[in-house]
Amino acid sequence: MTEVRKxxxxxxxxxxxxxxxxxxxxxxxxDNQLDRQGExxxxxxxxxxxxxxxPLILWGHDPSENExxxxxxISLDLNNNGKSYITAQFDDAATNPKADTIFRxxxxxxxxxxxxxxxxxxxxxxxxxPILKDNELLEVSVVAIPAxxxxxxxxxxxxxxxxxxxxxxxxxxxxxxxLLDAQLKEQITDEGENMDEVKSQxxxxxxxxxxxxxxxxxxxxQNAAMSAKIETITFPVETDExxxxxxxxxxxxxxxxxxxxxxxxDKKAAEEAQAAADAKAAEDAAKPVEFDEDAELTPxxxxxxxxxxxxxxxxx
Numbered sequence: 001m002t003e004v005r006k007x008x009x010x011x012x013x014x015x016x017x018x019x020x021x022x023x024x025x026x027x028x029x030x031d032n033q034l035d036r037q038g039e040x041x042x043x044x045x046x047x048x049x050x051x052x053x054x055p056l057i058l059w060g061h062d063p064s065e066n067e068x069x070x071x072x073x074i075s076l077d078l079n080n081n082g083k084s085y086i087t088a089q090f091d092d093a094a095t096n097p098k099a100d101t102i103f104r105x106x107x108x109x110x111x112x113x114x115x116x117x118x119x120x121x122x123x124x125x126x127x128x129x130p131i132l133k134d135n136e137l138l139e140v141s142v143v144a145i146p147a148x149x150x151x152x153x154x155x156x157x158x159x160x161x162x163x164x165x166x167x168x169x170x171x172x173x174x175x176x177x178x179l180l181d182a183q184l185k186e187q188i189t190d191e192g193e194n195m196d197e198v199k200s201q202x203x204x205x206x207x208x209x210x211x212x213x214x215x216x217x218x219x220x221x222q223n224a225a226m227s228a229k230i231e232t233i234t235f236p237v238e239t240d241e242x243x244x245x246x247x248x249x250x251x252x253x254x255x256x257x258x259x260x261x262x263x264x265x266d267k268k269a270a271e272e273a274q275a276a277a278d279a280k281a282a283e284d285a286a287k288p289v290e291f292d293e294d295a296e297l298t299p300x301x302x303x304x305x306x307x308x309x310x311x312x313x314x315x316x
Contacts, residue, residue, distance in 0.1 A: 007118055008061060013111075013112050023103060024074070024089045027086065027088070028083045028084065029084060029085070029086050031082055031083045033082075034129065040130070045133045046137055047121075058070065058140070058142075060141055061115065062141075063139070070091065070099040072089055074088070074089050117140070120132045121136060
């Protein structure tokens with residue numbers, strides 16, 4: 001009895017369309033071309049019934065963590081001129097920050113590879129080439145192989161992605177490299193063939209990982225040096241005595257200003273009161289003297305009357 005096992009086929013992503021507002025990408029996840037394992041995946045006999053009941057888009061074939069579920073496949077277009085397309089809708093940053101990061105990196109082509117996971121049920125051989133048919137689609141994953149290590153390093157350096165994200169991408173590439181290595185060994189064991197092209201891809205990936213790690217180490221050293229410089233910068237700190245002296249000086253200045261304003265207001269009020277008193281005195285002096293005929297004739301009043309009579313007589 002033939003063992004039923006899952007097969008993962010890597011595919012350099014062929015993006016047909018992008019809708020950044022709807023957060024959807026339509027891309028080819030499989031075609032009928034001869035692949036690196038010397039096989040052809042038949043596009044006319046896909047079995048997608050079970051997949052469409054739960055059409056998840058995953059990161060690295062790993063559904064064990066919620067954040068690795070990037071979104072859903074909302075439609076399929078199978079065997080379109082020998083290619084099969086899926087329209088994937090990715091979660092936004094509020095729902096899943098990792099999904100948002102991967103969506104943006106797919107659009108920028110930092111990530112450039114997808115992988116279809118399926119179970120092959122039948123196959124035949126044409127011109128010594130195995131043709132895999134009646135393939136039951138299990139899941140579609142975005143994978144880091146072959147991620148652009150230079151683009152990742154530049155994004156990390158510019159601050160577009162965090163150290164955590166860069167480390168996660170690096171570790172994902174390592175994990176997928178281990179998976180590819182295991183599949184390579186299994187393929188060699190099963191078929192007894194020397195898969196030079198796959199070995200070359202694995203070697204190139206290992207070199208890329210080394211470059212990413214080297215770049216991250218260099219940037220980490222630069223960050224550490226910058227932090228050390230920042231720590232050496234000192235800023236003047238006001239002592240308690242200096243603060244108390246400054247506050248006392250500010251309080252005295254405020255008191256002096258208030259005293260000056262009050263003195264000016266008092267002076268103005270005194271001048272206005274004096275002016276009013278002078279005007280009243282002038283008004284009183286201009287009025288004629290009236291005598292009360294019933295009043296008692298005192299010596300003072302008699303003197304005033306005599307003075308006025310003498311003045312009137314002199315004027316005559």
